[in-house]
Amino acid sequence: MADTHVAASVEADTHDVPHQGAGAHDAHAHGPTERQYWLVFVVLVAFTALEVAWSFFGLEGPVLVLPLVVMMVIKFLLVAGVFMHLYFDMNMINGKLFAVAFGSALALAAVVYMMVVATFGFRISGAF
Amino acid sequence: MTDIAVAPSAEAHDDHAGHRTSLGISNMKLAFWLFLGSECLLFGALISTYLLSKARFITEVVAGNPTVVGTMPNGTLMAEFAEEQSVGPMFDIPFTSLSSFVLLMSSLAMVLAHSAVVKGDYRASRIWLATTALLGSLFIGGQVYEFTAFYREGLTFSNNLFGSAFFTLTGFHGVHVTGGILMLVSLLFLSLRGKLNSDRAETVELVGLYWHFVDVVWVLIFTIVYLIP
Numbered sequence: 598m599a600d601t602h603v604a605a606s607v608e609a610d611t612h613d614v615p616h617q618g619a620g621a622h623d624a625h626a627h628g629p630t631e632r633q634y635w636l637v638f639v640v641l642v643a644f645t646a647l648e649v650a651w652s653f654f655g656l657e658g659p660v661l662v663l664p665l666v667v668m669m670v671i672k673f674l675l676v677a678g679v680f681m682h683l684y685f686d687m688n689m690i691n692g693k694l695f696a697v698a699f700g701s702a703l704a705l706a707a708v709v710y711m712m713v714v715a716t717f718g719f720r721i722s723g724a725f
Numbered sequence: 726m727t728d729i730a731v732a733p734s735a736e737a738h739d740d741h742a743g744h745r746t747s748l749g750i751s752n753m754k755l756a757f758w759l760f761l762g763s764e765c766l767l768f769g770a771l772i773s774t775y776l777l778s779k780a781r782f783i784t785e786v787v788a789g790n791p792t793v794v795g796t797m798p799n800g801t802l803m804a805e806f807a808e809e810q811s812v813g814p815m816f817d818i819p820f821t822s823l824s825s826f827v828l829l830m831s832s833l834a835m836v837l838a839h840s841a842v843v844k845g846d847y848r849a850s851r852i853w854l855a856t857t858a859l860l861g862s863l864f865i866g867g868q869v870y871e872f873t874a875f876y877r878e879g880l881t882f883s884n885n886l887f888g889s890a891f892f893t894l895t896g897f898h899g900v901h902v903t904g905g906i907l908m909l910v911s912l913l914f915l916s917l918r919g920k921l922n923s924d925r926a927e928t929v930e931l932v933g934l935y936w937h938f939v940d941v942v943w944v945l946i947f948t949i950v951y952l953i954p
Binding site: 628629631634635638641642645646648649651652653661662665666668669672673676677680681682686695699702703706707710713714717 | 776
């Protein structure tokens, strides 16, 4: 009889306390604060403004393209790392393993796409 | 006996608590990341196609080949049109920059909505979800305006290779944003009916992941398509 009461009590506790999904719990425990979200947003807007300004300087070739690509990659990493919690998910169990797995796959995909573009680009320009 | 009685309850908790796994993230979240991986492949292919089509378009414009480059609706050759205006000046960079700002702002609203749900502040979560959906709609409105302006200037989906690649890439992105808005509106309705509590914070997080992915794709499109000539 006492056992039944213990079980009922634990169950009641479990249902009274709001549950949080694994992701929600992790985000709450290890995720960024609202202040950090605002800070990242300001940085993203600043980089966007810098990108636009850079494109209006009348530069050409790598001097124009390279800084734009670097700023684009920084913005990409900020959104994926902070807004998508990838940076903070690294603190979870096997988080680093996932980060390495996804990061390597992403890098490999980017290299493959660039090689495809370069190959077809050379063909279009008649280089070979 | 006590252990046996407690065990089913604990198991129920685990089931209810987002399927805690030995991998550290819930199965749902892992599956969603795999879905986003497939989306990366889709947009990678679309961006590559755009770059290749643009390269070919420019090559043909330089070579003056009207059969490949295409003809404008009013009969002038696209090559002449491209020489006069080039592809770059067609883009209204200040306007597109504003669209980018709107999308970045929507991403901020999305993370704040998720944060509010986790804290149990449901009123704030509804406000931020509505703000995100509104900003997304504003972005789509801007894209419709931009597409209309290009159409009036003579750049259509079918009159040359560049138009096809450009409208396919940005159009697919627009469709994804629209899908995201529908998800956000669904969450808003769930919240209004009292069915979106801290219990289901992971659902908001997953929709957030999708929304930020769409934002990240726009970060790439904005630089590659609009800023790099």
